[in-house]
Amino acid sequence: AQTVTQSQPEMSVQEAETVTLSCTYDTSESDYYLFWYKQPPSRQMILVIRQEAYKQQNATENRFSVNFQKAAKSFSLKISDSQLGDAAMYFCASLLNRDDKIIFGKGTRLHILP
């Protein structure tokens, strides 16, 4: 079965600092996608970043980057120069290439301290 685990229910970071959110996943497949979604207080689900498992290069989107360790099945999200608007729940998720359903972790609530 496919599982996604986020071991940090909550985290805090000082504004302008860097924070890393952890995520591990379990799958026997070799072809899949990994995602980080952000859910701010508005509860909208916003795609932050996406990684194809076959790509060795870590995905980057402006201040957001991932550390994808395929052998360790680890997919952490790094947020640089944290801003107040980054405060949200962050969900790690996976999607098998042969499947339709995204599997989500339970989320990490990120607080930004001014």
Add this chain to the structure above:
Amino acid sequence: NAGVMQNPRHLVRRRGQEARLRCSPMKGHSHVYWYRQLPEEGLKFMVYLQKENIIDESGMPKERFSAEFPKEGPSILRIQQVVRGDSAAYFCASSLVNRETQYFGPGTRLLVL
């Protein structure tokens, strides 16, 4: 280019009533997915539809829940005879092709009194 639209954003129902949730996918997207989010939980897959077809309903409760995506108009998630345990946020997502990035709507918050 409008994103995924869902309405209503908030819905209050009494036990035993019916709830109808609507989802209009992004322009050009023909793949629609419904997810449910219970309080303090991640999203859980319910059903995947293409136009006029249910492709995967493995996450849908066997009773009281149904979904459709007609040739014309939005996708509908229907919950009959709602119970308090149905209170949750229901999210719709769409994608251009299957197994590609899914873009989410703002969700419908259902509260059953």
